[in-house]
Amino acid sequence: MEEKKHFTISIYSENNVGLLNRISAILLKRHINIESFSTSVSEIPDVYRFVIVVHLSQEKVKKVVGQIEKQVDVIKAFYHTDEETIFQESALYKVKSSALFEERHIQNVIKESHANIVTVSPEYFVIEKTGFRHETEKLYNDLAPYGLLQFVRSGRISVTKSKMGISEILNTFKNNQ
């Protein structure tokens, strides 16, 4: 068996209400767990981008991406290793405000982590940290002793080091019409 590793699947697609279901069905059919998921507009107007992280062998991710790309509303799908992408995750930490004033150490934790304070109120404050998983996790571990009221982390967002060439695909289609 080929070794499993993390792959980032990037999908450029039309904005169709059922497409998310279609993509997740392809993963579900093969009993593949989604490690992380995010979607947004892409650099091209009216073209959407999904970023999905999976833990699979290269052989399997290649087949899955083939099935995803086969979908009518998918313009192009890619998979990349961590080394081939630049990726980040964002995390939000909600801590009670008394901790900030009563425990001086917490101020150093925030400073060293290069996290941003998003909001402060008499009851709580919210810190935002964007970075690699180990960085948001470290801040989580450092803040946990002071009592986290809430914690949430986004799915991975990533751009690739290589070109995607989506505009070229769309232009070729336009020119052939």
Added chain:
Amino acid sequence: MATTKAKSMHISGAEAVIRCLLAEGVDLVYGYPGGAIMPIYDELYKFQKELNHVLTRHEQGATHMAQGYARTSGKVGVAMATSGPGATNLVTGIADAQIDSTPMVCITGQVAYHLLGSDAFQETDIIGISTPVTKWNYQITRAEEIPEILAKAFYIARSGRPGPVLIDITKNAQFDTFDYQYETCKGIRSYAPRPVIEKSAVAAAAELINQAKKPMIVWGQGVILGNAETVFQAFVEKTDIPAAWTILGLSGLPTDHPHNVGMVGMHGNYGPNLLTNECDVLIAIGMRFDDRVTGNLDTYATQAKVIHLEIDPAEIDKNVKADVAVLGDCKESLTQLLPLVTANDHSSWRAQFDDHYQTEFEKVINKDINPTKAGLTMGEAIAAINKHSKGDAVIVTDVGQHQMVACRYAKFTQSKSNVTSGGLGTMGFALPAAIGAKMGAPEREVVAVIGDGGYQMTIQELGTIFQAQLPVKIVVLNNDFLGMVRQWQQLFFDKRYASTEMINPDFVAIAKAYHIEAVSVKDRADLDGAVAKMIASDKPFFLEVCVEKEDNVFPMIPTGASVSDIRLE
């Protein structure tokens, strides 16, 4: 950009659906009415001269009829149903069409837009349910969407690797009026159905083929779906390469063609299975290396260089790694390949297939089609059909032992003649599919060959045959068992026949209740005459052949075994 424009007119969404179907050349739909699709049925009533609607007895029947129609006509089959249970009853047929690449458009009614998500009467999320088994699906909630979406639906269903599309239309969108104008779909920017063929891949394939000493072709339904039969036959004859078929490729080359060496796979022929593991170049054309074809992949044709001609990029390297992949429509790729391959003589290699056929004939085939034992065999029933249809009939089969026997022994002189449920293995497929097959090729004889189990899964479609007065010939090979499961129980579960024996009704009486002429045959002496009478009839006809209860289908490759471990007994 060339367009087919109709004049703009102010009409209801329901009428627009009918006009779209007519614009796509549809003159026949199969379906079943219900609350959420009533506006469309009201328009069907008004348009009944232009558009024939066949009322089925179950929505599953509508999908299989649409499939049968598509398989013999080469056109897109259309099925309609209401929301909720009507829609969910379509799912089996849709899944069957998806795995067997059958072009089909299903139209379902849906509760009104403002009721979506309210658990309204007969509301079900058919988009969610059908997503994994459709090539594309879409929910229309506004009448204005109808022309563009239906145009896309037909374009997607028939282009590239064909497949089923489901369009769900909310009731308000059927009632609302709008300015209708139709344009056929010429392309979708996110969808490239016909890959551009790489000249270098074609050249590399030709080089491998020209150097091969023991080449072998395995072709699939791609040859038929791509209308590539003529160029395929020319390719086979010029290169002198033995050619074997997958079950869905059957009839793509006449069964008596000297290069046709039979079926590959679990119950395929002895020679092509054994020699798959001896050939030096395996040329796969429009097929997908299903596990029923390959057996154990680790021992499948490992000695051979593999050339794969395929329209669907996701099939390349999916199960078997291709040394040369020629992506594209196989009619185009074979046309490019033909001048590059040299005329060859592989007669001594082809003789090996003949030798294996002789072995199989003595040990299996002769006993099947010329039996001397008391009980009737499925094989002799198929042989009688061959004799009286002169190999010119469309044979529609269900799933199980009779299917394997029919596909092994049926004779075909022309393409689009074999209609069977291959990938999904849907029992209950044959009777409704035969109705569609007959309507897709009305000038041809259509014989449905069905087991006693599968027949009873969709037996209600006898009502459709009766009402539409369709001269479909129905042969039930009755062994009072779910025969294939029983065979596996005998071979792999120490004869523990768990729930496979069937206490069957009087099938002749049932057919007669639908005013269909019916005959039952128990003795060999009566078989030939009964089949002759059936083929000669210009009306629907039912023939029950009571066969030996515990016959097995051989050869057989047990699940997980290698193709070279094929057993003759």
